[in-house]
Amino acid sequence: xxxxxxxxxxxxxxxxxxxxxxxxxxxxxxxxxxxxxxxxxxxxxxxxxxxxxxxxxxxxxxxxxxxxxxxxxxxxxxxxxxxxxxxxxxxxxxxxxxxxxxxxxxxxxxxxxx
Amino acid sequence: xxxxxxxxxxxxxxxxxxxxxxxxxxxxxxxxxxxxxxxxxxxxxxxxxxxxxxxxxxxxxxxxxxxxxxxxxxxxxxxxxxxxxxxxxxxxxxxxxxxxxxxxxxxxxxxxxxxxxx
Numbered sequence: 001x002x003x004x005x006x007x008x009x010x011x012x013x014x015x016x017x018x019x020x021x022x023x024x025x026x027x028x029x030x031x032x033x034x035x036x037x038x039x040x041x042x043x044x045x046x047x048x049x050x051x052x053x054x055x056x057x058x059x060x061x062x063x064x065x066x067x068x069x070x071x072x073x074x075x076x077x078x079x080x081x082x083x084x085x086x087x088x089x090x091x092x093x094x095x096x097x098x099x100x101x102x103x104x105x106x107x108x109x110x111x112x113x114x
Numbered sequence: 115x116x117x118x119x120x121x122x123x124x125x126x127x128x129x130x131x132x133x134x135x136x137x138x139x140x141x142x143x144x145x146x147x148x149x150x151x152x153x154x155x156x157x158x159x160x161x162x163x164x165x166x167x168x169x170x171x172x173x174x175x176x177x178x179x180x181x182x183x184x185x186x187x188x189x190x191x192x193x194x195x196x197x198x199x200x201x202x203x204x205x206x207x208x209x210x211x212x213x214x215x216x217x218x219x220x221x222x223x224x225x226x227x228x229x230x231x232x
Contacts, residue, residue, distance in 0.1 A: 004157070035222075040123065042204060042222040043158075058219075090157060103220060105150075105157035 003027045004106040006091050012112045013081050021076045021109050023091030031094045032074040033103065034058075034066060036087040043090065049074055050096065081113045116141040116207045118223035126229045129197055135190040135226045137205030144210040147188040148220065149179055152202045161203070164188065165210070175199070200230045 004025045013019050023032065030051050035043040035058075045058030047066040055068055063085060067075045078085055089109045094101035121136040139145065146165050150158040162173025169181040179190045188205060205223040 033219075040224055042118075042120075042224040043220075044222070045219060048219060092158075102148075102160050102163065105159070107157045 004091060004093055004104055006089075006106040006109050008109060009107065010110045012114065014114050015082055017081050019078050019081055019111075021078075021089055021091075021111070023074045023076070023106055025072050025091075025093045025104075025106075027093055027095070027104060028071075029093040029095045029104070030071060031096055031101065032068065033092040033094075034064075034074065034076045035090045035092065036060070036085075037090060037108075038087050046076065046089075078111075078113075081111075083113045086111060086113045116145060116209065116221045118205050118207050118221055120203075120205055120223035120226045122226050123224065124227045124229070126231060127195055128231050130194050132193050133191065133195050133199075133228065135203050135205075135228065137188045137190065137223055139186050139188065139205070139207045141186075141207060141209070145207045146210050147179075147181060148206040148208075149173065149177070149188075149190050150204045150206060150222075152204065152225075154201070158204065161190070195228070195230045197230050197232060199228060202227050 007022045033048045034046040037043050044060050049055045049068045052068050065077045091106040092103040094103045117140050119138045127133050148163045149161040151161050152158045162171045164171045164181045172178045177192050202225045204225050206220045208220050
């Protein structure tokens with residue numbers, strides 16, 4: 001079984017709809033991250049959480065919100081989706097108790113906003 | 115703040131040829147450096163990382179990278195590529211100074227698509 005799972009894997013939605021992307025991990029890591037990937041732009045950090053009560057904005061948080069429901073779960077919401085939020089979204093985790101935490105990525109959610 | 119520039123967006127190469135994917139970074143503090151690989155329709159996985167010590171770092175699948183502090187570079191190399199190396203490769207950097215909420219965050223480059231032709 002995968003250590004970092006994302007649901008759904010693909011999603012098509014319409015402009016103005018609220019959607020939620022979910023991430024779960026079984027690695028026991030305390031830190032979780034949400035990135036979006038756009039062609040030619042690499043990955044950009046949306047939000048990150050260093051523990052359940054510590055949530056921080058990344059470089060492109062506008063239009064997004066997150067919820068850390070438990071150490072193992074970190075959800076990303078688009079309150080009112082717009083077409084330029086069409087992208088590939090990745091969740092990642094890391095362990096702050098490791099010397100320089102390697103980040104482990106989920107398989108991604110491909111989102112299309114019409 | 116850190117930034118990462120991958121100098122080639124696409125690199126085509128024939129099987130068994132050597133390849134170098136270039137990465138430059140800028141940072142006002144000491145950094146850790148990473149290369150991740152993304153195979154088609156998959157998430158990212160770590161190829162290798164430089165934390166300290168020897169500037170030549172060996173990773174999985176025969177890849178290696180050399181940290182050059184004076185040139186602020188961390189180029190990825192493989193002496194002989196295979197078809198299965200076709201993927202997108204990302205260079206990334208994080209601060210090496212502990213403390214503060216920015217510690218542990220990765221900044222990625224734009225990615226280099228490596229296509230290996232038979």
